Amino acid sequence: MKRRQLMGYAGAGLATAFLTNLGSALQADAQSSGLSVQWLGHTCFLLTGSGVKILVNPFRTVGCTAGYRSPKVAADLVMISSQLLDEGAVDGLPGKPKLIYEPGVYEFQGIKFQGIAVDHDRKGGKQFGVNTAWSWKQGGINILHLGGAAAPISVEQKILMGRPDVAFIPVGGSSKAYNAQEAKQAVEILNPKLVIPTHYRTQAADASKCEISPVDNFLNLMQGITVRRSNSDTISISPGNLPENSVIQTLSYKF
Structure with missing residues (x-):
C-alpha cells in the first residue's frame, strides 16, 4: 500500500489535503544532474x-526583510520551516x-x-515552537535547509540529515536562529561540502526592527x-x- 503524504496547496493558506499517486515517473532528462x-x-x-x-521559506517584507522584493515566484513545491512571517508567508504565491x-x-x-x-x-x-529543517536530493545534490534552527543538532x-552536499545555515542570530558561533558548530557537526549562509542582516533591514x-x-x-x-x-x-572540504558560498542580492 502506498504511503499517503500530507501536503497542502500554498494558494489556499495552510489547509491540508491527503494526496496519493504523486506522479514519480520523471523523464530521464529531467533527472539530469545539476541544480x-x-x-x-x-x-x-x-x-x-x-x-x-x-x-523555500517565502517571507513577508517587514523588519529584517523590509527592503527585499516579495518572493512571489512560480514554483511547483513550497517548503516552509515555520508559520512565522519571515519564513512562512505563502499567501499570494502564483x-x-x-x-x-x-x-x-x-x-x-x-x-x-x-522534514x-x-x-x-x-x-x-x-x-517560537518547532522549526522544520528540510533534507532532500535534487539534481544529484544532497541538500539541507536548516530554516530557523536555534537549538544544537542532536x-x-x-x-x-546525513552529510549534505549543500547546507543552508542561519548565521545572524536573534532569539530564533543560530548566531555566528552556533552556526560554526553546526558546520563542524554536519561537515557539508558547500555552506550557504542565511538569515543575516543586509541593507534590506529596517534598522529599528531588526x-x-x-x-x-x-x-x-x-x-x-x-x-x-x-x-x-x-x-x-x-x-x-562540489568541493571535498567545506567551502562557504555567499550570494549577492540585486537591490
Whole structure:
C-alpha cells in the first residue's frame, strides 16, 4: 500500500489535503544532474533541478526583510520551516504550488523529502515552537535547509540529515536562529561540502526592527575555510564541481 503524504496547496493558506499517486515517473532528462540556486533574500531560495522548481521559506517584507522584493515566484513545491512571517508567508504565491510545512517524510514528483524537527529557540521550543529543517536530493545534490534552527543538532537529527552536499545555515542570530558561533558548530557537526549562509542582516533591514547580525560576523569566525563571494544572486551546482572540504558560498542580492 502506498504511503499517503500530507501536503497542502500554498494558494489556499495552510489547509491540508491527503494526496496519493504523486506522479514519480520523471523523464530521464529531467533527472539530469545539476541544480540552480537563486537567493530571494533572508532564508528564501528557489532551487531548480530534476525538472522541479522548489521555493523555500517565502517571507513577508517587514523588519529584517523590509527592503527585499516579495518572493512571489512560480514554483511547483513550497517548503516552509515555520508559520512565522519571515519564513512562512505563502499567501499570494502564483499558481497552485503544493505546500509542505510539518516534520515528516514526503514525496513529490519522484523526490523524497525529510522534514526534521529542530527547536526554533533556545528554550526547548517554548518561545517560537518547532522549526522544520528540510533534507532532500535534487539534481544529484544532497541538500539541507536548516530554516530557523536555534537549538544544537542532536545525534538523532544528525543521522537524519546525513552529510549534505549543500547546507543552508542561519548565521545572524536573534532569539530564533543560530548566531555566528552556533552556526560554526553546526558546520563542524554536519561537515557539508558547500555552506550557504542565511538569515543575516543586509541593507534590506529596517534598522529599528531588526536584531540580526551581518554575515561577516560568521565569516570572521570561519578562519581556514575558503569563502567564495558571488556577485550574482544565482549559482549553478553540479555533483562534479562540489568541493571535498567545506567551502562557504555567499550570494549577492540585486537591490
